[in-house]
Amino acid sequence: MKALHISEKQDIEFWPRIEPDLGPSVQARSSRAALVLGGCLSYLALSLFLFPSWPPFRNCKHSKWHRERMPLSMLEEIMMLTPQEEEARKHSDYYTSGPHLGGKNFSQAMWTKERWEEYGIPEVEIVSYDIYTNYPKSHRLGLLKAKGDDYKLLYEASLEEPALEEDPTTALKDRIPTFHGYSANGNVTAEFVYANYGTYNDFEDLLSHGVNVTGKVVLCKYGHIFRGLKVKRAQDLGAVGVLIYSDPGDDGKITELNGYKAYPDGPARNKESVQRGSVQFLSFGPGDPTTPGYASKPGVERQDPSPFIPSIPSLPISYMDALPLLTALNGHGKNTSEFGEYWRTGGLYHKNVQYFSGPAKGIVVNLHNEVEYVITPHWNVIGKIPGYIKDETVIIGNHRDAWIAGGAADPNSGSAALLEIAKSFGKMIELGWKPARTILLASWDGEEYGLLGSTEWVEDHQKLLHTTALAYLNVDVGARSPVFSVAANPLLQDLVFNATQKVVDPNRAQQGHFDDSVYDVWNKKVRTLGSGSDYTAFQDHLGIPSVDMGFGGEDANGPVYHYHSNYDSFHWMEKFGDPGFKYHVAIAKIWGLMALQLAETPIVSFNATAYASSLACLKDFVSASQKFDAEASRLAHELAKDIPWWNWWKKAALWLKARAINQKYKYLDRAFLHPEGLDDGRHWFKHVVYAPGKWTGYSGDVFPGLLEAGREGNWTNVCRWVRIIRHSVDVATKELSGPL
Incomplete structure (x- = not known):
């Protein structure tokens, strides 16, 4: 929509009309009086509408419109002082204490709403959408060898992450099985091939070397691209199933091979950790796959979801379960190390894995995946702090749902930080603050499946957002390392720079360098926004400038992060990810300062x-x-x-x-x-x-x-x-x- 300039508005008149039938002297006196009166009234109206705290109202103590404006410096000081490490720790402990899959976390939605209300956020509501999604029922993966008309079982995969005595939430009776969100039901037995990372080019390499995946199960590594696109490309080429594992070759130097102990004893990857996740075709459209472009409200017409989710089954597995499959391919098909350096990144050569493409004649896998598809409510928590300027809104958001009981880094480090921001805003409100621009806080549900809660909410409010939204500030993984990482629309670049310059880097402060800000130790790289978190609908669908940030960058000397695994737990966070919860507080400060800067400065930043x-x-x-x-x-x-x-x-x-x-x-x-x-x-x-x-x-x-x-x-x-x-x-x- 074209911006409407003040000069184009026909309904704002600074001077009253002068009736033409008055006498010359009366008309002159009326004109002068009208000019003075009209000017005063215009100033009054404009002051109320545009700048209610500026003259003349700043000193009008009895005016019902009066609000004593708190200077931005004071607001920033409150934002810098309010978030506390112990409070962030308590929030994290709550969010990670039990399972909270998308569409199965209503108690957490209510708890979040109650906390925001307790902190003083004036308007808080739970907004729900009925969304098509799936939940796990059963699965199986067996490695078999043909024996006449039958098969001999060579290996039965556990498909489970063992409970750890040191990590209480890994042993919960209601812990979530390993599965893929939006995976298809299926039970297939077929030969299998190794496809490196399962990228488009990887499949092209296989085809150019004569390796056909039609009718095969594809085994590939996590990394480089979104997992759902690995499944889509395999499906497009005629594969009947996909298995995806995490290879320690992508863990840098923090591996058992290099002498590091595995979690829970050390920082290296636990060999039985499994990355759950969605296999929705994210780059073709997020949100409910049955309602593309419109909100999933009760009674709406639903479309065929097949353009957006797979029709072949898939499973996530650990590298422990992948080992027997990989070694079974040794010497069969093509030696993929000859395909180029890109194919030589495997980290299991010392385990007798040669990374051949396969297939191995007579060696098959039985892949069984049973999931239940339902239409079920997902709950967003939306908080509103009304501002003076009604058509300029700043939105900050994070999602609550996780694939596991934990989710200490993804997403609940961000959830804990958002609570500390809400508390900071509440203290400002208690002191009489009302923002110049409206601020919205959002706790999304269903992000992990495919940005469900945020996408449906944006589609539901797209007309209002088009005319009011200034920016969306997203934090997903708030803290899992000391490395600040950001992707942003360039319009918001200065906003990021300004906020990071005001927050001291916790590790540098601990070393006595209190003048070293996050900005000082950050590499200043601002990545291009793609997808993978809740900013997508704002930026890519409605053109609302967005940022996605957090202390989630790769730390070459830091612990391996067990992404979407049971081991992304409160215990892992407290011991390895962010001991002391210092970076939880740092991201809360940066996030809150950015929101204040956008909401309070006369000229948008x-x-x-x-x-x-x-x-x-x-x-x-x-x-x-x-x-x-x-x-x-x-x-x-x-x-x-x-x-x-x-x-x-x-x-x-x-x-x-x-x-x-x-x-x-x-x-x-x-x-x-x-x-x-x-x-x-x-x-x-x-x-x-x-x-x-x-x-x-x-x-x-x-x-x-x-x-x-x-x-x-x-x-x-x-x-x-x-x-x-x-x-x-x-x-x-x-x-x-x-x-x-």
Whole structure:
């Protein structure tokens, strides 16, 4: 939607109409009186609407509209002092104390709502959606050798993570079995092949070397791309099932082979850990696969989900269960180390694994997966702190659900931090604070299955979000290492830099370096947004600038993170991930400071120049962005000056201009939405600039439509996408260059 400029509004009149039938002198006196009265009334109305805490209301103690504005510095001080390590630890302990799969965590939703209300968040509600999803019933994986018309069992996989005495939640009676979300039911017996990471290029390598996967079960490693796309590519090529395991070759130097003990005794990977996860085709559309593009409310029409979820069964397995399968392929098919360096990353050579492709004649696997598909409620908790400016909203969110009882890092380190932010906001409210802009807090359900809760909520509120949302700030894994990691829309780049400069790095502080901020020790790399967490619907579907961040970067000297495993537990977090919960507090501070900066500063803290510069070779857009940012900076400087109350015309003019600038910033990213969406069944993704890679899922592509058309050699589509991009850039450029 085109931003509406103040100069274009026809319903705002600063001067009253003058009736033409009055006498000359009366008319003159009436005009002067009308000018004075109209001016005062206009100033009154504009002050109430745009800046209720600024003159003349700052000193009007008896005005019912009066709110004493707390300076941003004071708000930031509260945000820096309120979050506490012991409180974050208590929150983490609660969230990780029992199973909380998507659609099975209502008690946690209620608990979260009650805590927010207790802390003073004024409006809190639970919003539910009826979503199509699956839950595990039974599974089996056997390695068999043909013997006449029958088979001999060579190995029976455990498909279970053993309980650990040191780690209480791993032994819960109701712990969640290993399975894949949105996996298909099936019982297949077939030969199998090894496909490295199961990427698009890996399958191309197999085919080019004469290894056919049709009718086979594919065995591949986790890593590099989203797991659901491994299954999709195998399915497209005719495979009948997929097995995915975690190879210690991807754990860097922290391995048992290098002398490190395995969890729970040390930081290396437990050989029986299993990565659960969704196999939804994430880069083709998140959310409920039966309601693409609209919310899953009771009674809605539902579509065939097959374009978005697999039709062949799959299972996640440990590398302990993968070993017998891999060694059974030794000497059969092709030696994949000859395929190139990319295929030589396995970490099980010392276990007699030679990483041959297979298949091995007469050696088969029996893969059995039984899941139950249901339509069941998922519960989002939404908190609202109403601001003075009703059509500018800042949203911060994290998901609650996890594949296991734990989830101490993913997602509940973020959940614990969000509670500390809510507590900080509550203290500000108690002191009389009301934000300039509305702030929404969101605790999402069903993220792990495919960003379910957030996607359905965004689809449900897309018209309102289009006209009000400024930005979405997401934290998923808040803390699992001391390494800060961020992916963001460039509009929010300065916001990240500013907040990280204000928070001391906990490890450096512990070493006595209290002047070393998170910004100082961070590599300053801001990645392109792809998908994999709840920012996706905001950024890729509605063009709402988003950021995803946390202390979740890879630490070469740190412990192996047991992603989506029972061993992502409170015990692991307390011993290895974030002892002392210092980084839980650090991410809460960074997150909260960013939200305050967006909600409170007169000029929205966006950087259009960074956005334009990230899109190479679009000089006109860069020039317009530079001029616009310069004008925004100049105006912010003018607004910071102490203007006498009687010079209200200048104050009013400045705030009207600020309003216009903020509206342009708000709608800038919307200029890059293409209503028809991307090609090849990816119509849900509307953004011309940002989308997950078609065959990567997690990592993001810039100009995805153009890139995919080029990769596929479709030059007609290349030309079409060039025109689409050029049009979007022209719209954005004209918007920034237009009158204020």
